[in-house]
Amino acid sequence: xxxxxxxxxxxxxxxxxxxxxxxxxxxxxxxxxxxxxxxxxxxxxxxxxxxxxxxxxxxxxxxxxxxxxxxxxxxxxxxxxxxxxxxxxxxxxxxxxxxxxxxxxxxxxxxxxxxxxxxxxxxxxxxxxxxxxxxxxxxxxxxxxxxxxxxxxxxxxxxxxxxxxxxxxxxxxxxxxxxxxxxxxxxxxxxxxxxxxxxxxxxxxxxxxxxxxxxxxxxxxxxxxxxxxxxxxxxxxxxxxxxxxxxxxxxxxxxxxxxxxxxxxxxxxxxxxxxxxxxxxxxxxxxxxxxxx
Amino acid sequence: xxxxxxxxxxxxxxxxxxxxxxxxxxxxxxxxxxxxxxxxxxxxxxxxxxxxxxxxxxxxxxxxxxxxxxxxxxxxxxxxxxxxxxxxxxxxxxxxxxxxxxxxxxxxxxxxxxxxxxxxxxxxxxxxxxxxxxxxxxxxxxxxxxxxxxxxxxxxxxxxxxxxxxxxxxxxxxxxxxxxxxxxxxxxxxxxxxxxxxxxxxxxxxxxxxxxxxxxxxxxxxxxxxxxxxxxxxxxxxxxxxxxxxxxxxxxxxxxxxxxxxxxxxxxxxxxxxxxxxxxxxxxxxxxxxxxxxxxxxxxxxxxxxxxxxxxxxxxxxxxxxxxxxxxxxxxxxxxxxxxx
Numbered sequence: 001x002x003x004x005x006x007x008x009x010x011x012x013x014x015x016x017x018x019x020x021x022x023x024x025x026x027x028x029x030x031x032x033x034x035x036x037x038x039x040x041x042x043x044x045x046x047x048x049x050x051x052x053x054x055x056x057x058x059x060x061x062x063x064x065x066x067x068x069x070x071x072x073x074x075x076x077x078x079x080x081x082x083x084x085x086x087x088x089x090x091x092x093x094x095x096x097x098x099x100x101x102x103x104x105x106x107x108x109x110x111x112x113x114x115x116x117x118x119x120x121x122x123x124x125x126x127x128x129x130x131x132x133x134x135x136x137x138x139x140x141x142x143x144x145x146x147x148x149x150x151x152x153x154x155x156x157x158x159x160x161x162x163x164x165x166x167x168x169x170x171x172x173x174x175x176x177x178x179x180x181x182x183x184x185x186x187x188x189x190x191x192x193x194x195x196x197x198x199x200x201x202x203x204x205x206x207x208x209x210x211x212x213x214x215x216x217x218x219x220x221x222x223x224x225x226x227x228x229x230x231x232x233x234x235x236x237x238x239x240x241x242x243x244x245x246x247x248x249x250x251x252x253x254x255x256x257x258x259x260x261x262x263x264x265x266x267x268x269x270x271x272x273x274x275x276x277x278x279x280x281x282x283x284x285x286x287x288x289x290x291x292x293x
Numbered sequence: 294x295x296x297x298x299x300x301x302x303x304x305x306x307x308x309x310x311x312x313x314x315x316x317x318x319x320x321x322x323x324x325x326x327x328x329x330x331x332x333x334x335x336x337x338x339x340x341x342x343x344x345x346x347x348x349x350x351x352x353x354x355x356x357x358x359x360x361x362x363x364x365x366x367x368x369x370x371x372x373x374x375x376x377x378x379x380x381x382x383x384x385x386x387x388x389x390x391x392x393x394x395x396x397x398x399x400x401x402x403x404x405x406x407x408x409x410x411x412x413x414x415x416x417x418x419x420x421x422x423x424x425x426x427x428x429x430x431x432x433x434x435x436x437x438x439x440x441x442x443x444x445x446x447x448x449x450x451x452x453x454x455x456x457x458x459x460x461x462x463x464x465x466x467x468x469x470x471x472x473x474x475x476x477x478x479x480x481x482x483x484x485x486x487x488x489x490x491x492x493x494x495x496x497x498x499x500x501x502x503x504x505x506x507x508x509x510x511x512x513x514x515x516x517x518x519x520x521x522x523x524x525x526x527x528x529x530x531x532x533x534x535x536x537x538x539x540x541x542x543x544x545x546x547x548x549x550x551x552x553x554x555x556x557x558x559x560x561x562x563x564x565x566x567x568x569x570x571x572x573x574x575x576x577x578x579x580x581x582x583x584x585x586x587x588x589x590x591x592x593x594x595x596x597x598x599x600x601x602x603x604x605x606x607x608x609x610x611x612x613x614x615x616x617x618x619x620x621x622x623x624x625x626x627x628x629x630x631x632x633x634x
Binding site: 008010011012016017018019020021023046065067068069070071091093094095096097106107108110229254255256258259261262263264265266268269270271288289290292293 | 360361363365366367369370372373374375376377401402404407408409410411414513516541542543544545546547548550553554556558560563565570571572573574575577579580585588589592593596597600601
């Protein structure tokens with residue numbers, strides 16, 4: 001048998017080869033914070049068939065390629081209910097994100113996804129939802145909030161409470177969206193900063209204390225909490241003190257990732273891969289596992 | 294297909310004939326040790342090497358592999374993922390432990406929801422010829438973890454060395470194909486008795502099975518045990534135990550730019566034993582110390598993989614025991630884990 005085989009079609013097909021990114025064009029960039037460290041990127045698909053194949057839910061993420069620097073995972077900050085480009089917000093913190101921050105409208109990035117499980121919207125249905133965010137960990141919480149508040153979905157959920165804190169006012173993300181949510185009657189928004197500054201008329205104090213003060217009812221309520229580990233560590237006892245069982249407290253976890261499809265090995269927490277089984281977990285799922293997050 | 298017999302000389306001739314149609318990889322010397330490499334003549338094959346330095350996993354999951362070439366322009370993006378396997382391959386002389394490890398890697402790479410096409414392309418175009426282990430090494434412990442020195446799983450063709458000849462057994466149509474046109478002889482009762490004696494002698498050199506369920510239960514209960522501080526104390530974090538493990542599948546993905554607009558995206562073997570493996574850009578490291586990293590290695594093999602993939606992450610090849618620079622012995626760690634309170 002002379003067995004020269006053809007180059008398999010699968011290798012060159014992004015629908016079959018999970019490592020191939022699709023091209024995205026930067027439509028718009030926006031600096032989100034006054035320290036210039038957080039920047040949002042609105043990305044549109046270069047090919048309409050890629051856009052048609054892309055269906056996501058709040059809480060999912062994508063691997064974004066900055067060619068020459070590599071790939072990194074970013075939560076999708078826009079909601080599936082928002083037409084147009086996908087929004088991602090990146091903290092300028094490493095090699096890849098520094099290069100990303102220097103890119104301009106019209107330039108090309110790569111994208112693989114959507115990846116991960118997303119928030120358990122079916123479970124939230126018919127319940128109250130408390131959304132707790134700290135610092136720049138509000139990206140997929142923005143997606144979730146926009147989804148819950150959309151006219152097609154709002155009636156499926158009961159009370160919605162948002163508690164969002166940052167060190168100072170200039171570090172809050174998505175200020176236009178926050179203002180729009182504050183104007184609505186069907187969502188409670190509690191914004192807080194660490195220390196009082198002139199002109200700030202909203203809450204002052206750390207997120208855990210604000211959670212205790214706002215004291216959302218635990219009855220028929222799911223909590224979603226995203227933020228720095230220290231915020232989560234101190235907020236968890238406040239929530240359990242209010243009567244939230246671990247089964248009804250969800251978080252979206254971050255880990256260093258490469259493949260995004262449960263093969264490269266690095267993002268596991270116990271038997272779970274954050275990229276595939278997460279990034280959204282309930283605290284009941286994480287009980288008894290090494291606290292490697 | 295039943296067992297047949299082939300003389301040593303005929304087996305060499307078979308191998309030479311197969312080279313006309315296949316690229317044949319077999320254990321052969323490279324820089325002073327044996328490893329799987331393409332051979333040009335049957336004389337190059339090291340028939341007696343039980344544990345090659347590098348495991349045959351690199352034939353499916355290379356130490357370094359280009360995923361694609363990228364070319365960016367203002368109009369878009371062109372990706373060239375390469376050609377895949379161009380010539381059918383034979384992987385000759387694989388030991389049962391290494392074949393079992395390939396079956397574990399299949400459960401990582403060849404999953405239905407996200408098929409790793411680079412891996413599966415190589416796997417599909419490879420015929421695997423196994424050989425039993427007549428004289429297991431001091432570091433071999435396949436029998437401790439559910440393996441056997443003459444286990445047939447994962448092979449297309451299996452060879453048993455009975456001294457003056459080999460028993461040969463085709464296990465799949467791919468294996469049948471290799472034997473087409475070869476001069477084979479029927480196996481006598483005496484041959485079968487010899488094969489049986491060879492297998493029995495091999496098993497006697499190997500350790501008794503360990504209670505893997507007990508190990509798994511203990512691992513789940515001892516996450517915060519001081520055992521891990523002691524276990525990690527001598528570890529240098531060099532990662533050789535995982536690089537050379539036939540089961541370990543971790544990799545890194547990096548870009549190797551040629552210039553501002555084009556370059557290669559490459560994956561390289563990586564290891565959970567490195568500090569940088571889980572280090573995030575913020576400086577946060579979810580596995581900050583040797584304790585967490587050594588624990589991860591053991592828990593992945595003996596708890597997480599059984600839970601997730603229903604397979605054990607260790608096949609008892611003993612490479613990690615042979616090559617650890619500070620003599621950390623996974624067999625002793627397992628004894629220690631089993632004995633913790």
